[in-house]
Amino acid sequence: MEHELAQLSINDEEEEIIHIPIDVNKENRGEIFQLVGCFLTASTIHFSAMKSTMANLWHPVKGVQICDLGEKRYLFQFFHAMDMIRIPLVLTPFWVQVYNVPIGLFSENLVVQLGNFLGNFMEHDVSYLGKGNKNFMRIRVQIDIRRPLKRRKKISFGGNCSYVTFKYERLSLFCFYCGKLGHNDSSCKERMNLGVKIAEMG
Structure with a gap:
């Protein structure tokens, strides 16, 4: 029986399409x-x-x-x-340590500006500020995980400029190449695409 079915040829009727209507009525x-x-x-x-x-x-x-x-x-x-x-599925709170804040330049205004640069400012903790080798302040911010994490920010004071740097607490799966969460360097699409482009250019 299976052999006989295998020998059957496709006819025109088998090729005719049955159109199935899709109900788009939201109600x-x-x-x-x-x-x-x-x-x-x-x-x-x-x-x-x-x-x-x-x-x-x-x-x-x-x-x-x-x-x-x-x-x-x-x-x-x-x-x-x-x-x-x-429900903010793309937003998550992070505590971020801020280093290299020039002595005497700490202010509520600076904290809020840095927090909003990183994401959305929530609160801050200055208990480590001015404590020897633990001289940093902490800012809690809500970050959009689709965007690359910020590494540093230039600030100016009295005609001088310097950078404050950021360290993210309890950072899990993170790519140091593109700066985004959710994957590591070895599986970074941007890095892979760059490698393909370089190979194509020869």
């Missing part, structure tokens, strides 16, 4: 509030614990369903537009 299918995200860590994610933790952190109005898509990607299904707006 019938409802609005879809979905996001795809990942965790910026090289550690293993325990799925069941993660689902419980995210629900407790976010407190979504009508709940959330989370599906594992593989390759460290997850689908977040919300059921209310407000949850899509208020």
Whole structure:
């Protein structure tokens, strides 16, 4: 039987297309509030614990369903537009250490300006400022993880200029080539693309 089927030729009727209409009426299918995200860590994610933790952190109005898509990607299904707006999946708070602040130049204004340069200023801690080999101040900022992290900032004072430098606390998966979170140097697309361009140029 299988041999006979294999010998059959494709006829015109088999090639005719069946058109399947797609219902685009939102009233019938409802609005879809979905996001795809990942965790910026090289550690293993325990799925069941993660689902419980995210629900407790976010407190979504009508709940959330989370599906594992593989390759460290997850689908977040919300059921209310407000949850899509208020849950900042691309923003995360960081404590940043600020070094080389010129002596006597610390001020609330400087702290806020540096914080807003890094992201969105939240708060600061000056308990280490002027403490010998731990002479730095800390700024807590909310950072857009899609953007490269800032390394330094030039400041001017009394006709002179210098740089303050930044060190991010508890930094996990980070690429020193492009400055972005979520991957390391060896898997950086920008670095790979540059290598391809150089190879093409010969």
